[in-house]
Amino acid sequence: MMIRYITTFIIVAIASVGIYTQYQYYAENPWTRDGQVRAHIVQITPRVTGPVTKVYIDDNSQVKQGDVLFEIEPSLYQADLKNANAQELQAKALLDKAINENTRAQALERRKQGSVSVLDLNNFQNAVQTAEANLAAVKAVVEQAQLNVAFTTVVAPTDGFITNLNLRVGAQVVANNPVVALIDENSFWIEGFFKETDLQDVHAGDKASITLMMNPNDVIEAEVDSIGYGIAKSDGSTGNTLLPNVNPNFEWIRLAQRIPVKVIINHVPDGVQLRVGTTASVKIFKSSNS
Structure with missing residues (x-):
């Protein structure tokens, strides 16, 4: 019985360390799957x-x-x-x-x-x-x-x-x-939408990596160009009968807003074709941690 408890404790400890390590890595290197390929039309x-x-x-x-x-x-x-x-x-x-x-x-x-x-x-x-x-x-x-x-x-x-x-x-x-x-074709960039809580200490010039949903095995080298200064508000906008729109929410839950981050592409691997509107995952490597 004691061996079973010890084994369970070790497994839980290893899992906890793994989860904590992944969390720390994510906190130091923000990542989002909510990205899109953009270009000037x-x-x-x-x-x-x-x-x-x-x-x-x-x-x-x-x-x-x-x-x-x-x-x-x-x-x-x-x-x-x-x-x-x-x-x-x-x-x-x-x-x-x-x-x-x-x-x-x-x-x-x-x-x-x-x-x-x-x-x-x-x-x-x-x-x-x-x-x-x-x-x-x-x-x-x-x-x-x-x-x-x-x-x-x-x-x-x-x-x-x-x-x-x-x-x-x-x-x-x-x-x-x-x-x-x-x-x-010379104007492609990536628009990544990050949670506001992930953007602390993120600055223009920070290195980034991009993977496209259509090319998941090819990593695109990039860097942060700029971070958006604002997003449109949803609450308070005028709705029917000129009354304000207010979305219901829970008092104990505060959802982080998503801020657009413009990421410029340094190098596109051979065989990868960028297409406007396609989905991308973006990871940022903060310069303060490099």
Whole structure:
């Protein structure tokens, strides 16, 4: 009987030491399974309106900066450019005429004082300035028309991945309305949500490790970039009939809030592809303990 008690005591002691050791390790190195892969999403937005004539990308394809994504019917904007070029030629001709008339009047005045009135001389000079201003305005119209023609070809602003593509040839796109989502492949980070009680002595620059649910055996090297300064409140927000929402809770239980921690990735193992929204586990190694 005594041997049984001693054996039980030893087992309990070993289990207690193990639990305490794990607790200490967890307290020194906070860990959460509540993490998500994030990245900047670039909304590809056409600058001009028109039907799509060509689409060069596929859904879930990878593109490089400068790759052509799709083209918009350019004929209308090419016609505007031709019209603007014609206006520029006309404005140049009017400027040349104004300069010639002003030069002639000044030459006559130099040969014979009083042959041209001061009012006429001022009018000729004003005509030159007006023609110059008109030419400058027309040049701006030409530049805008050239830009519109260039905008009919839409290119990738950065390296990334096309996702949820619904654009088709013949579809009408509208200026300043996004039509394609591009995930910036150089902007991935991990958002880990830690209990507020775990973040004491956690600082930017602390080392971290990440494992993805879809790649549980591959450890991603990372480090803490920043810790969120606030989260939205649930109690007190306005609900139905303009009354405050208040969630019921137990007086003897205080649930720790979760604070977002931004973790930047230092190295991604070969064969691991980051995908926005996927689940990640994050462990932080406090610098004070290293």
